[in-house]
Amino acid sequence: MSDILATLAATIDARRTAEPGSSYTASLLAKGPARCAEKFGEEAVEAIIAAARGDRENLTAEAADVLYHLLVMLTASGVTLEDVLAELRRREGVSGHAEKAARSTKS
Numbered sequence: 618m619s620d621i622l623a624t625l626a627a628t629i630d631a632r633r634t635a636e637p638g639s640s641y642t643a644s645l646l647a648k649g650p651a652r653c654a655e656k657f658g659e660e661a662v663e664a665i666i667a668a669a670r671g672d673r674e675n676l677t678a679e680a681a682d683v684l685y686h687l688l689v690m691l692t693a694s695g696v697t698l699e700d701v702l703a704e705l706r707r708r709e710g711v712s713g714h715a716e717k718a719a720r721s722t723k724s
C-alpha cells in the first residue's frame with residue numbers, strides 16, 4: 618500500500634538537483650525548509666476544514682496534498698521517509714495510553 622509513498626519520496630529526492638523551472642517540487646525545495654513547512658501547514662489546514670465539514674471527496678484530495686507536502690518538507694529538512702517508517706515500526710504495538718502513562722511517570 619505504501620509503494621506509492623516510497624516512489625513519490627524517491628521522485629521528490631531526485632528533484633533536489635532538478636531545475637526549478639521544470640519541476641514544482643524543485644521550485645519548492647529551492648525556497649528552503651521553512652517555506653516547505655509553511656506549505657505543509659497550509660495543506661494540513663485545508664484537510665482539517667474538509668474533515669470538519671464532512672466533505673469526504675475534498676478530504677481525500679487534500680490528504681493527498683498533505684502527504685506530498687509532508688514528503689517535500691521532510692526532504693527539505695534532511696529526514697527520509699525510511700526514518701519516519703522506522704519510528705512507526707518502533708512504536709508498533711505500543712498503545713498510545715500506555716506510552717502516555719510511561720511519559721508521565723518519567724517526569
Ligand SMILES: N=c1c2ncn([C@@H]3O[C@H](COP(=O)(O)OP(=O)(O)OP(=O)(O)O)[C@@H](O)[C@H]3O)c2ncn1[C@@H]1O[C@H](COP(=O)(O)O)[C@@H](O)[C@H]1O
Pocket residue numbers: 625628632639640641642643645656681682685
Ligand atoms: N503529488 C504531487 C503533488 N500534489 C500536489 N502538488 C502541487 O502542490 C501545489 C500546491 O497547491 P497550491 O494550490 O497551494 O499551489 P500554488 O498556490 O500554485 O503553490 P505556491 O505557489 O503557493 O507554492 C500545486 O501546484 C499542486 O500541483 C503536487 N505536485 C507534484 N506531485 C508529485 O510530484 C511529482 C513531481 O512533480 P514535479 O516536481 O512538479 O515534476 C509529480 O509527478 C507528482 O507525482
